[in-house]
Amino acid sequence: MTKITTQNLVDMAKDLMAARYKKAEHHSVVAAVVLTKAGHVYQALNAGTTQPSVATCAEIIAIGMANTAEVDMQIDTIVAVRDIPSYVISPCGKCREYIADYGPKAKVVLPAKNKRGWTIGSIADLLPNKYEKKIK
Numbered sequence: 001m002t003k004i005t006t007q008n009l010v011d012m013a014k015d016l017m018a019a020r021y022k023k024a025e026h027h028s029v030v031a032a033v034v035l036t037k038a039g040h041v042y043q044a045l046n047a048g049t050t051q052p053s054v055a056t057c058a059e060i061i062a063i064g065m066a067n068t069a070e071v072d073m074q075i076d077t078i079v080a081v082r083d084i085p086s087y088v089i090s091p092c093g094k095c096r097e098y099i100a101d102y103g104p105k106a107k108v109v110l111p112a113k114n115k116r117g118w119t120i121g122s123i124a125d126l127l128p129n130k131y132e133k134k135i136k
Helices: 006-020 058-069 093-102
Strands: 030-036 041-045 075-082 087-089 107-111 118-122
Touching: 006 030, 006 041, 006 075, 006 107, 006 118, 030 058, 041 058, 058 075, 058 093, 075 093, 087 107
Parallel strands: 075 107
Antiparallel strands: 030 041, 030 075, 075 087, 107 118
16 A cells, blocks of 8 residues: 655645636635545545635535545544645634544644645644543
């Protein structure tokens, strides 16, 4: 089995964005890729709408796909990118909650401080002192 690197995940997200983004039709599109502890990859785009308050983030859709496909799914690594040219973005607060619930030790690909490239963080760093409710 070929090892999937963080760069592979970033490239997958950028490729999905390039394949689906239509500047004339989309205000903003986000592509996300989840690598699970089992070694499977799930990719998704955000579900945008004319009412932004009811849109669903790409990270949440990718997590849902992974959770549907795998028993005892745990997130190993997650990345999201937006726009063309694509760049790595940090997950929003709602996504941080989902990531922490489905991968308490998950690695999160984050934008580098200089806004060029990316770095790796942990969900625990992004969401410190999270409540301890367990999902069954």
